[in-house]
Amino acid sequence: MTTTKRVALMGFLLESNSFAPVSQEADFTTLCYLAADEILADIALPNGRLPAEIPAFYKAMEGSGRDWQALPIVVAAAEPGGPIDQNFFERTRDDMEQRLRAAMPLDGVYIAEHGAMTGTASHDPDGDLFAMVRAVVGPDVPILATLDLHANISEKMIETTDVLISYRTNPHVDQKARAEEACRLMIEIWEGMCPQVAFIRLPLVAPTVTLLTAEGPYAELIRYGQKAKAGVIANVSVVAGFVYGDTPMNGIAIIVTARGERAAAQALAEDIASRAWAMRERFKKVLTPVADAAAMAWANGADPSRPAQILADVADNPGGGGRGNTTWLLQALLDVEAQGVMFGVFIDPALARAAHAAGEGATFPATLNAETESRYSKPLTAAATVERLSDGKTIGRRGIWAGRAISIGRSALIRIGGVQLVVGTHRKQAADPALFELFGLDLAAARTLVVKSRGHFRAGFDEGFRPENIYEVDAPGLTSPVLGNFDFKGLPRPVYPLDEDTTWAGPSWK
Ligand SMILES: [Zn+2]
Numbered sequence: 450m451t452t453t454k455r456v457a458l459m460g461f462l463l464e465s466n467s468f469a470p471v472s473q474e475a476d477f478t479t480l481c482y483l484a485a486d487e488i489l490a491d492i493a494l495p496n497g498r499l500p501a502e503i504p505a506f507y508k509a510m511e512g513s514g515r516d517w518q519a520l521p522i523v524v525a526a527a528e529p530g531g532p533i534d535q536n537f538f539e540r541t542r543d544d545m546e547q548r549l550r551a552a553m554p555l556d557g558v559y560i561a562e563h564g565a566m567t568g569t570a571s572h573d574p575d576g577d578l579f580a581m582v583r584a585v586v587g588p589d590v591p592i593l594a595t596l597d598l599h600a601n602i603s604e605k606m607i608e609t610t611d612v613l614i615s616y617r618t619n620p621h622v623d624q625k626a627r628a629e630e631a632c633r634l635m636i637e638i639w640e641g642m643c644p645q646v647a648f649i650r651l652p653l654v655a656p657t658v659t660l661l662t663a664e665g666p667y668a669e670l671i672r673y674g675q676k677a678k679a680g681v682i683a684n685v686s687v688v689a690g691f692v693y694g695d696t697p698m699n700g701i702a703i704i705v706t707a708r709g710e711r712a713a714a715q716a717l718a719e720d721i722a723s724r725a726w727a728m729r730e731r732f733k734k735v736l737t738p739v740a741d742a743a744a745m746a747w748a749n750g751a752d753p754s755r756p757a758q759i760l761a762d763v764a765d766n767p768g769g770g771g772r773g774n775t776t777w778l779l780q781a782l783l784d785v786e787a788q789g790v791m792f793g794v795f796i797d798p799a800l801a802r803a804a805h806a807a808g809e810g811a812t813f814p815a816t817l818n819a820e821t822e823s824r825y826s827k828p829l830t831a832a833a834t835v836e837r838l839s840d841g842k843t844i845g846r847r848g849i850w851a852g853r854a855i856s857i858g859r860s861a862l863i864r865i866g867g868v869q870l871v872v873g874t875h876r877k878q879a880a881d882p883a884l885f886e887l888f889g890l891d892l893a894a895a896r897t898l899v900v901k902s903r904g905h906f907r908a909g910f911d912e913g914f915r916p917e918n919i920y921e922v923d924a925p926g927l928t929s930p931v932l933g934n935f936d937f938k939g940l941p942r943p944v945y946p947l948d949e950d951t952t953w954a955g956p957s958w959k
Contacts, residue, residue: 454515454639457552457586458488458507459522459545460561461578462500464599466693466770468927468935469531471569476527477537479875485548488521496844496854500526502561502595505628513636520552524561528876529770535570542578549585557635558582558592561628564600564615565691572696572939576605583609591638593631597621598660599691602702607648611638612706615686617671619662620880620908621849634683637708644683645707647714649722649956650700652944654692655732656930657903658763658921666731674703674721681708682717687725692932693770695939701725719956726953729945736763736923736930743781745920749896750788750867758918759898759910764926765825766903768878772796773901774818776829777924782899783831783866789896793871793879794857796901797821801872804835804861811835815863825926833870837862837888841873846883848909855881862888880905882912903928 463472481498483491491497492504503524510517523545549555560582568574582592591611596602598616606613612634614627638644660667667689674685688702703721707714737745742760749755762778765771773796782790799820807813815833818826841860845853857873864870871885879885879900882892892898893913900906907919923931932947945951 454517454556455520455552455554456510456517456557456559456635457520457522457549457555458503458524458559460500460503460524460526461541461566462526462561462563463533463566464529464563464597464691464769465532465565465567466529466927467532467567467695467939468693469770472527472530472533474534474537476530477525480528481524481526484523485521488524489519496852498854499524500561501624501853502628505625506559506632509629509632513632515636520555522548522552529768531770532567532569533574535568538568538574542581546581546585549582553586555586555590556639557590558586559631559635560592560594562594562596564596564602564606565694567694567696573603573605573698576603576609579606579609591635593635595627595631596688598689600688601690601694601696601698602648602650602688602704603698607646607704611644612646612684613686613704614684615688615704617662617675619660619689620905622908630684643709645709645711645714647705647711647718648702649718650698650702651722651726652941652951652953653701653725653729653732654699654932654940654944654947655689655701656692656734656932657769657928658930659732659734660689661904666728670721670725673724677717681710681713683708685717685721687721693928693935695937697939697941699940700944715958722956733946734930737920739777739781739922739924742778742920742922743785743787746782746787746790746897747785750790756918757896757898757914758920759900759906759914761903761906761919761921762899762901762924762926763903763921764924764929765901766878766928767796767876767901768880768905769903769928771901771926771928772821772823772826773876774821774826775924775926776817776827778899778922779868780829782868786866787897788867790868790899791885791890791892791895792868792899794873794877794884794901795870796873796876798859798874801859801861801874804863804872805838805859807835809835809838815865831865833863833865835861836864836869839887841875841887843883843887845881846886847912848881849905850881855883857884862890878902878905881909
């Protein structure tokens with residue numbers, strides 16, 4: 450006799466940059482806050498707003514031929530921002546708890562989590578959430594979670610779940626594959642597999658720009674782990690972490706899940722961790738100074754035989770908590786009168802409003818950051834011409850959001866000198882060409898493309914720009930990869946590379 454497997458679906462996704470303003474309820478409702486049947490309705494849409502993992506897990510379970518029932522709980526997601534408002538976190542967690550209790554009995558829980566959330570009164574809301582789930586469902590119901598590879602892994606997250614699976618691609622394009630893996634492993638557990646987990650966290654916080662998976666030290670670690678995955682090894686997750694979380698759980702983490710054999714998981718985890726530690730000096734990178742970047746943009750505008758290039762304003766990445774409105778690079782480009790520059794997305798609700806008030810074709814005296822001045826976000830005034838207005842809604846075309854509904858809200862394409870600037874209202878990193886094409890722009894015409902993005906743009910703009918023509922610029926900002934720019938308070942110390950003499954003596958298995 451077969452019985453219907455009852456599986457709860459839930460998720461609470463936030464990457465917290467402790468130096469950024471608090472993430473509020475509105476940041477979630479703007480992007481994604483869906484409960485119960487709203488989740489199933491969104492799964493059925495061709496271009497939904499749910500994180501890609503949720504529909505992927507659902508469809509994988511459907512495709513498995515299993516007799517199962519989805520019990521949708523709550524899926525909440527916000528753009529990366531500051532620590533979550535603790536009241537909102539606790540209200541949402543309590544709501545999830547009530548819905549989980551009502552959904553019992555359960556045969557499994559799938560959680561799509563980012564894994565680098567901090568709260569205004571907690572270092573580890575992800576761990577707190579997982580612990581709540583474990584308390585509700587008891588010790589025997591499998592809890593499987595997928596995580597972004599920028600998760601900061603706590604002991605609590607490990608101890609309260611059966612399997613943690615992190616992305617293996619950066620830019621992140623394997624959400625679907627990881628959710629399908631979670632589905633397969635949940636089924637294996639139902640069939641009797643007993644996951645045994647080994648976890649090692651290294652005193653190593655890597656700057657974000659050194660964590661790409663096409664090549665470099667991190668790519669090599671991930672490849673090594675996947676090659677070793679066979680037989681009893683069910684999953685290998687090499688979790689990069691998110692340094693701006695500034696928590697005691699920061700540091701590259703290795704999580705190996707074995708089928709039944711704990712010693713095998715431990716041996717492989719130790720092997721990978723030792724390799725990561727041995728290559729720690731490679732997790733350093735020199736960026737391009739702002740003045741050099743501006744000079745290159747000027748040269749590209751003047752000489753059409755030079756290859757088109759991307760300047761990545763990596764220190765002001767909304768995808769890492771940046772506000773998307775610093776002006777150092779823009780000012781430098783205007784100062785040298787660079788031509789043929791497309792620049793986006795500059796997040797400034799007041800500027801978008803002013804452009805809409807002026808109307809298409811109008812020239813108006815623009816003030817950037819008129820209402821949003823902060824330490825990093827300085828005003829800039831210039832005459833601007835409104836080239837195109839939009840509601841900012843589009844469908845991701847290429848890269849991390851391909852096929853998904855995305856929006857930068859009320860928005861405009863304005864021209865200031867030789868720069869065409871995409872101005873938006875909702876924070877979104879420039880990871881998809883659709884955010885430019887929305888305004889009729891042809892990216893093939895750009896001599897220089899400036900993106901406020903750390904690395905996800907690489908999966909979106911690979912059609913006309915070669916990797917060797919991408920430059921990461923060293924401007925100030927909330928997501929600067931220059932770790933010495935920050936006053937870290939929560940990191941475990943000593944930690945490499947902030948403390949050069951950091952040592953690691955190997956794991957101490959409990
Ligand atoms: Zn990430």
